[in-house]
Amino acid sequence: MLRIGLTGGMGAGKSTVARILAERGAVIIDADAIAREVVAPGTEGLAALAQAFGPEILAADGSLDRPALAARAFADEESRKKLNSITHPLVGKRTTELIDAAESDAILVQDIPLLVESGMAPYLHLVLVVDVDAETRIRRLVEFRGVPEADARARISAQATDEQRHAVADVLLDNSGEPGAIEPVVRRLWEQRLVPFERNLRAGTVAARELRxxxxxxxxxxxxxxxxxxxxxxxxxxxxxxxxxxxxxxxxxxxxxxxxxxxxxxxxxxxxxxxxxxxxxxxxxxxxxxxxxxxxxxxxxxxxxxxxxxxxxxxxxxxxxxxxxxxxxxxxxxxxxxxxxxxxxxxxxxxxxxxxxxxxxxxxxxxxxxxxxxxxxxxxxxxxxxxxxxxxxxxxxx
The missing domain is CATH 3.30.460.10 (Beta Polymerase, domain 2)
Structure with missing residues (x-):
């Protein structure tokens, strides 16, 4: 199984890259989706968050009020660490279950927003970073997702810097261009690198090289x-x-x-x-x-x-x-x-x-x-x- 890490700052377009890879046959494990799953109503994760941050983070129907949680959890470093200490172990456990369920010849792509912060890069075969500068990402979050600018800046500043992501990136995918421009780039990556990498890994074969x-x-x-x-x-x-x-x-x-x-x-x-x-x-x-x-x-x-x-x-x-x-x-x-x-x-x-x-x-x-x-x-x-x-x-x- 070839394990690929996919990351990038908020608003960079990881979901677009994940969709293209899924269409080619990749198994996608979305850390954000898992993070929502482990704090759904009735879960131990939601109960732990309510106890840590107060009942004000719950909506009227008992579900998680995410803006209310964000206002508290991203207010300072201590609160952010408290949030991570609750959710990260639950996300890790569920992620392991999904990895174990994948086929042995799968190209498994883990969409992990906090890949750098969690120190996961050395444990993956390859890391893909969707690269867009911070100001462009802030504009996208405000215009297309309706996120208040102050909230967008606070969330981005709490994540890894562009330089830190570049340091772990085996592949930088520039997604600052026009919509759709990244699609042929990702398809070439799939065909020319990911598929042969998985085949070589499964067969125990060293990749060919040029004496040039x-x-x-x-x-x-x-x-x-x-x-x-x-x-x-x-x-x-x-x-x-x-x-x-x-x-x-x-x-x-x-x-x-x-x-x-x-x-x-x-x-x-x-x-x-x-x-x-x-x-x-x-x-x-x-x-x-x-x-x-x-x-x-x-x-x-x-x-x-x-x-x-x-x-x-x-x-x-x-x-x-x-x-x-x-x-x-x-x-x-x-x-x-x-x-x-x-x-x-x-x-x-x-x-x-x-x-x-x-x-x-x-x-x-x-x-x-x-x-x-x-x-x-x-x-x-x-x-x-x-x-x-x-x-x-x-x-x-x-």
Missing amino acids: LVPADPEWAAQAQRLIARLAAACGSAAIRIDHIGSTAVPDLPAKDVIDIQITVADLAAADGLRDALGAAGFPVKAHLAHDNPKPTGADPAGTDTALWAKRVHGSADPGRPANVHLRVEGSPGAEFALAFRDRLRADADLRSEYLTVKRKAEAAAADSSGEAAAEAYYAVKEPWFDDVYERIRGAAD
Whole structure:
């Protein structure tokens, strides 16, 4: 099951995006709808709210008077926290029931207004943020929903900022245009990313990637941090540390659009023990390839320390964000070299230039092949160069 988080500020148009996804076949779990369900007349939730905020929040027919509750619950931070402490556990319980009822191959979209505030992002496979600036959202709430402007501003100010939402967004959906403009965007997202992502996740398949260099992307660092947060949630205490490594961790260095992450573990048994958890989080194990476990030949001419260079490799099932996840043992030559090489590249412009030249030669060598043959041609050029670089970095450390 592929679990997608959908969020955005009030008035951004989450319901529009949810409708389009539902029409394509997604299972929608609407946190607002659940929030209404758990405080319906006769529920324990409504009774708890009345006790906390007073009988004035009840309408004449015994149902919840939402404007009256909002006036009290959003008046200050303490009141808002009290509201959340009552409703969030009830919403969570009902959400779990609905998730458990969904089919195993579902693309399940959780419409969660407070996704950022609740810290849910690392526990979802992908986060979609419907993006509209605050002033436009306020205007929509006033004009189309009849919300008083002061109330609209108070509610929006109590939610996450645009910057906080952007930080967790794997996909930003700009809904500031004309009505209907977002529909083809969401349909392409469904067909080109969500459907293949779910298929790869179910099959335990790593998404295909291109062996092509692209200009450095300033978003790589933020994308890596989102991957690291998901990996940390999946690994728990088994991960000693998690780092962004490789070329995408070096500002301004052209690279393949594949983010490399290193998870440091106590031993290979710990790495193997994470196989299922990482697979479920969207990072299935990769089939063993010769270049997945590179060991500079100069590191050990006799071949006696091969085990010290051993690692486990997982990849991203998400076709929209290719990634390699390397699990290495703490203190091993491979783990230490990955970090030292990254740091040396960041500090040494000459080494960056030298490495880019090698990368371009590798790209050219792979251009006439495809699949694993292209990968082998690519790494056949790079790996001899790494022998020399390993010796240089090790010499500098000594």
